[in-house]
Amino acid sequence: xxxxxxxxxxxxxxxxxxxxxxxxxxxxxxxxxSSHHVGFYHSAILNTHDMNGGEELWELARRTYNSFRDAxxxxxxxxxxxxxxxxxxxxxxxxxxxxASSLRTAFISVFEDPVIDETNDKCKExxxxxxxxxxSVHGVGxxxxxxxxxxxxxxxxxxxxxxxxxxxxxxQELIDNMRKILIDCCE
Numbered sequence: 118x119x120x121x122x123x124x125x126x127x128x129x130x131x132x133x134x135x136x137x138x139x140x141x142x143x144x145x146x147x148x149x150x151s152s153h154h155v156g157f158y159h160s161a162i163l164n165t166h167d168m169n170g171g172e173e174l175w176e177l178a179r180r181t182y183n184s185f186r187d188a189x190x191x192x193x194x195x196x197x198x199x200x201x202x203x204x205x206x207x208x209x210x211x212x213x214x215x216x217a218s219s220l221r222t223a224f225i226s227v228f229e230d231p232v233i234d235e236t237n238d239k240c241k242e243x244x245x246x247x248x249x250x251x252x253s254v255h256g257v258g259x260x261x262x263x264x265x266x267x268x269x270x271x272x273x274x275x276x277x278x279x280x281x282x283x284x285x286x287x288x289q290e291l292i293d294n295m296r297k298i299l300i301d302c303c304e
Contacts, residue, residue, distance in 0.1 A: 120134065129170060131169055136181060163197070174298055
């Protein structure tokens with residue numbers, strides 16, 4: 118919704134948006150692995166959604182979540198793994214295949230599992246005022262990654278984007294749009 122608002126597309130005009138949801142597959146393996154097991158065990162589910170500008174936030178959230186849930190129930194995160202690996206390899210081998218020098222398949226990525234952080238006192242003891250933990254691959258997949266954490270009971274988000282593909286001004290406008298949509302829908 119924020120991207121659509123950012124682009125200034127008139128209501129009634131349909132546009133397709135994609136969401137990539139990264140899933141930590143360690144708990145799904147046999148035998149399952151703990152989250153402390155070193156290595157990259159993530160897969161992704163790509164879902165596309167048509168929007169015409171008349172959507173309500175919670176209706177859209179329900180629709181996108183149901184698409185994600187259905188894909189997970191169909192083991193899409195495992196069956197599509199070869200396709201995702203193929204796309205990633207092509208992006209790395211051929212970074213200039215598109216005019217924007219990217220092979221973006223989605224605008225934004227989200228993560229399935231929430232991160233809850235209650236280590237504030239430990240950080241203060243060590244003199245750490247702020248920190249962000251994130252990893253993102255820009256080339257195939259989304260151009261923007263949002264890393265959300267519930268830190269000491271409050272929502273804390275970090276936005277990672279490739280420069281100069283996106284400017285700081287663009288990102289600030291997008292984030293302002295996201296904030297406005299969330300506040301308006303929660304009032």
